[in-house]
Amino acid sequence: MGRFEEFGRRIDEEVARLKRMNNFEDFGKRVDEELARMKAFVKEEVAPETEKRTAQFLREVSEKLSEAAGWIEERNAARNAQNPPKP
Numbered sequence: 001m002g003r004f005e006e007f008g009r010r011i012d013e014e015v016a017r018l019k020r021m022n023n024f025e026d027f028g029k030r031v032d033e034e035l036a037r038m039k040a041f042v043k044e045e046v047a048p049e050t051e052k053r054t055a056q057f058l059r060e061v062s063e064k065l066s067e068a069a070g071w072i073e074e075r076n077a078a079r080n081a082q083n084p085p086k087p
């Protein structure tokens with residue numbers, strides 16, 4: 001079972017447990033605990049992979065932008081070679 005599936009299973013179990021609570025104070029404490037666990041999960045499991053993929057995406061975009069800039073410069077140089085500036 002993957003991490004996301006395990007996390008989903010744990011959420012389902014906790015929701016079932018919360019439904020059995022009779023006291024709003026206990027319910028509130030449990031929600032706070034689960035929110036803290038969810039924040040930790042996002043910080044430790046989701047964020048690093050997202051950052052890795054974002055960095056790779058930015059590298060690819062940077063490369064494409066450099067290629068586009070080079071193409072524009074070549075086109076401009078060719079245009080200037082055909083039509084030299086008049087003194």
